[in-house]
Amino acid sequence: MMKLAGALLVLFAGTMIGYLQAARFAARPRQIRQLTHALQRLETEIQYGQTPLPEAIGRLAAIVQPPVSALFAEISETLSRADGTTVRECWDRTLRSGWSATSMKKPEMEAMLRLGATLGGSGREDQIKHIRLAMHQLQAEEVSARDEQHRYEKMSRSLGVLGAALVVIIML
Structure with a gap:
């Protein structure tokens, strides 16, 4: 009876993994699409709304879903404090500390870090160019992520079940 319960737990755990x-x-x-959409909104805010950067980034936090929204909310909050932190420092620190909560990988983070290096430190047109560049890079990464999803999503589920079944067979 204990072996059966243990086998069921192992099977369940492997399947869930x-x-x-x-x-x-x-x-x-999905998160890359949210990030791209947020950058489109930021471009609009900078180009047409001429909204201050902390407020514009705060609005982005309201339109995207977690965990991406948490990144923008933290950046906006830190910038609003006006403790002498530059946009670049705040952007870098927040992305590096909060990126692990997302499913995105290093190429997306690097594109966002490059964008953060120019935000708030250059003219409006230059910022818009950098936002568009980041959006293009993210769109390319989204295509890659979709290919990866199609290739590995089903395999991950199958390997979880089959790996757990192998452990159960070895246990018995």
Whole structure:
């Protein structure tokens, strides 16, 4: 009876690990799309609204879903404090500390870090050019992420179940 209960727990745990990994593959393209949409809104805010950067980034936090919204909310909050932190420092610190909560990978973070280096420190037209460049880079990464999702999502679920089944067979 104990062996059966242990086998069921191992099977359940392995299956859940596979499904969680598959969910990360599915979440990455969605989060990149959210980030691209947020950058489009930021471009609009800078170009037409001429909204101050902390307020514009705060609005971005309101339109995207977690965990991406948490990054923008933290940046906006830090910039609003006016403690002498530059936009670049705040952007870098927040992205580096909060990026692990997202399903996105290093190429997306590097594109966002490059964008953060120019925001608030150059003219409006230059900032818009850098935002568009970051959006193009993110769109290319989204295509790559969708390919990766199609390739590995089903495999992750199957490997979770099959790996757990192998452990159960070895246990018995």
